[in-house]
Amino acid sequence: MASSRVGGAERVLSKCQSCIDEGNFYEAHQMYRTLSFRYKGQNKYAEAINLLYEGAYKLLQYNQHTSGADLALLLIDLLNTSLSPVTDDIIEKNYVQARYHLIHSTDGTNCAAMLIEHHVTKGYQSEADLFIAQAVLQYLCLQNKDTAQVVFNTYTKNHPDVEDGPPFYKPLLNFIWFLLLALEGGKVTVFTILCEKYQTSIKRDPTYREYLDRIGQLFFGLPPPKTQPQGMFGNLLQSLMGAGNDDDEDIMQQSTSSSQMSLSQVDLD
Structure with a gap:
């Protein structure tokens, strides 16, 4: 009887593969589900886990996202x-794909945890600020300001290579901190001065300028850059021409919400 059941399972798996090869993804999906429930009912958890992993992986390879996600769930x-204990065999550690999905989520806490693990295991120590800066800028380009704040706070608080702050030792971290504060006021001159003061840090990654162009449009009402060579800074300065000198001149006196520090009390790096 036991050998008969094993043989039956192998035949189902073989048929699943044949369905996938022939493009019958729906039928393959249903057979994976049926066999996994059979294994589960027999308390064969290891077999069921391997089956669902294999089925989800194969269906996702063929862009069957709904079916693959169902098996993954x-x-x-x-x-x-x-x-079952969570081992490295179960978690593949695919940081690139995990990062992509978390950036499109509102889970800033787990995104920060993933970024910390990714940097500690794969990155250089000097890149701790780069990992979080890109994530925050991408969240802001997706107009997800609240999650951007959560991921920044969680990352800087828990990363072993980031000292207590703000202010921070690394200029790029200070730039991101000030940028998040500037979003609350929405004053274009604050944004402009920050970008001018931190040009050296911004130039560390050429994509930052593109992100900041978009952030300027979304949160500060700036028009898109007119020409590529002109870039963000020329566009920002043009938008200020003729704007007049109003209460924006006291931008460095704005209070921070977290530490009651003002921009004038902290030297810009």
């Missing part, structure tokens, strides 16, 4: 049900 549920 069944896999997560099974891991919780079986109380």
